[in-house]
Amino acid sequence: MRVAYSVETVRAAERALMARVPEGALMQRAAAGLAAACANALGTGGGVYAARVVVLTGSGDNGGDALYAGARLARRGAGVTAVLLAPQKAHRGGLAALRAAGGRAVTPEDVDAVALVHRADLVLDGIVGIGGKGGLRPGAVPLAEAARASRAVVVAVDLPSGVDADTGEVRGAAVRADMTVTFGTYKPGLLVDPAAEHAGALRLVDIGLGPDLDGTPPALEALQHADVAALLPVPDAESDKYRRGVVGVVAGSERYPGAAVLAVAGALRAGAGAVRYVGPGAQAVLARFPETLVSAGPPHKAGRVQAWVVGPGLGDGPEARRAVDDVLASDVPVLVDADGLRLLDRDVVRSRTAGTVLTPHAGEAAALLGVAREEVEAARLDHVRRLAGAFGATALLKGSTTLVASPEPGVPVRVNPTGTSWLATAGSGDVLSGITGSLLAAGLAPRDAASVGAYLHGLSARVAAGPVGAPVAAHDVAAALPGAWRDIRS
Template sequence: MRTGFSVETVRAAERALMAELPEGALMQRAAAGLAAACAGLLGRVYGARVALLTGSGDNGGDALYAGARLARRGAGVTAVLLAPERTHPGGLAALRAAGGRAVPAAEGVRAVGRADLVVDGIVGIGGKGGLRPEALPLVRAAEGALVVAVDLPSGVDADTGEVRGDAVRADATVTFGAYKPGLLIDPARSYAGAPHLVDIGLRLPPVPDVEALQHADVARLLPRPAAESDKYRRGVVGVVAGSARYPGAAVMAVAGALAGGAGAVRYAGPAADAVIARFPETLVTAGRPAGAGRVQAWVVGPGLGDDPAAHRALEDVLASDVPVLADADALRLLSPEALCERRAETLLTPHAGEAAVLLGLSREDVESARLSAARALASRYGVTALLKGSTTLVAPASPASPVRVNPTGTGWLATAGSGDVLSGLAGSLLAAGLPALDAASVAAYLHGLAARRLGAAPLTAMGVAEELRGVWRDVSIG
């Protein structure tokens, strides 16, 4: 599990550790890790040209001490000082003693433009807002070099992943002690490049602010049939989706559900003929969900429409005593009162536009502050909320629990029907017995992996569904 901690938590851990160590020891640990990562990216340090964009405080100090280590290995290192009067004195002295040099920001553009590697030590993890105007020419001059950010790209918010102005786009970010949420969540994640975590010995609390599942975590959570299992013991997922206008939504939701680990899929709705023609193993009824038979979870909403039959179907599903996943049209039709009356778990799976309507915000507000939007959805409606996007977030109903960040997404998943497949997959995992947080997180992980297996090329929702079984097998045995 990859975990992320807030700035406040990291700083408290740093203070506790610094009280036990000789003065400056913690910064030297960070600088050693930063220098090693830079050397690895350069390949050949001797003769390489390195520019340090150095702000005030400890972040600049890390860059300067790392620069001194590179200079001692034969690199030509120039520190560009954006705050000369507040530059870390020990780091600057170490750089000069190692043969490096320092220039003011006004003279730094040429050094940056000639560099093979540029180290962004402008602003630390406490920075707010975008880059200051004096930093912009230097950052633009670095566009042809490898850029390594110290702890976090300058200009992004460490706690939320928000980017409120100009920011450094790094090829890699070397972060110390713990990942910060902004390194895992878009839009900031796309500025961070490849993250490198340097262990500096911090003692962190057991519950992080955010967490990201990895292969081993997903493999542990995948439902597996026992020797005595039958299709009903493995769980039956009900799918209420599709309409005369959108029968394909039902087909794609069922495709995802069939790949999700439940023992059987029941379909209730007007697209029964289309579903059974594509997937004859589905148990279908054209009647209302209440008469479809027993299920262990419901998926409702994809392509459902908003006619009276859609309203009645949603009422049936929400009145049930099993977990419910509501997506697409169901998100427009449901009422907060109906959610409050439920005793079983509810999982909402909106994209940014749907989340904006549910929260009374603009789509831009949701996309720029994805973490707070996901938290707000879960808290306001008392549900687990899966916010789709370039980094899909899964927020639990309890604000004390960490938000899950999916690391496997790809922009190619932004295609018609992809969300329908995801809903069916997550609903099937619910029916197989996973709690809503785990079902949503595992589904997003597998869904993203399936898309990645199809390569960096246009894909179809059905192609993703057909890839899910192979992904499941790979995770299970990997």
């Protein structure tokens, strides 16, 4: 499991650790890891010797880390120039170390710092770290823009400056890095868009915080292969199709029969022993998947299921509404997606005794919360938590960096590490609904079903798109599920 802790938790752990180690030790550990990562990045170009390194230096310890790392690179022969954005407040020890190693420090008033950045091989962003508030100050903006436009490798120190470490929000100008070297633990903002998109590749440097973080719940967690492998429902010798779980799918309409086919496609390959389909798309479903058990009539007459999926392509007529009410009245877990989200009654969801999983994209989440779509996209972590709290349900917010929040406060949000923007294709959400519903039917808890569902879905899309990347259709994602499943279990 990859975990991210809030700034408050990081600060407390750092205080505890600092009390036990010599003064400055943590910063040296950070700087050593940072310099090694920079040397590595330069190694793929011309190497450290004679490389032109510019250190964008702010007023806090983030600048201190960057200056000490700059000193280490200077000792290995790099030409290092620190651009001091707040000359009076630049970290004294770091500055002295840089000068002693043969580096120099300038201010944007003395020199054309933008031109320096344009000529650099490597730019270290030590403007601001976990102490940052808001976007970049105006003085730093042209330098951040120049770094992005230049050929230099841009390495952010701890965080790309200007992004919010706790929320993943970017409320102003921010550095865009090729790589972020972060210290002690990941911060939530490094894993959640839009901030995550600014971070580039992530490197974690161990500074010894582990023991002081243990025992505090992280703010965010990301499953990895081993975690998912442990959760996947695998049949044993005693299994039969009913014990593996039966998932009911209420999806599709005369107008959108394809949504039914895609939801069933996901459900069939995600662990349940059987799939029941209820709705007007039965013919289309059977033509493609003869193994589906289809029935007409209301869902509660379809036979026993261990979980329902309701919503994809359902339309919003009276029958669709009745189907949503019918399913929500059941005593088994229910996943509500797409049109179902427009038809559900919040109080009904809140009063359910079995689990409910809501799977909106940003637009649907915005409608459920009565806010603008842009607000949800700008503050995904905040809104997924609000959604789960408001509906007393597990909320899976789709999009780049899909998030899963539980209704109980204090439970870490899960962020999905798989996925690809090739998934932004019509119908791929229907496949996700089927997968996640199938996992619910197989007995996974709502939070596990939603996060494992997103993981499988994202991995399947990567498998389907291939290592170089190519357009995939939603049915390709469903077809790639067995390959993703095998990859996780191998």
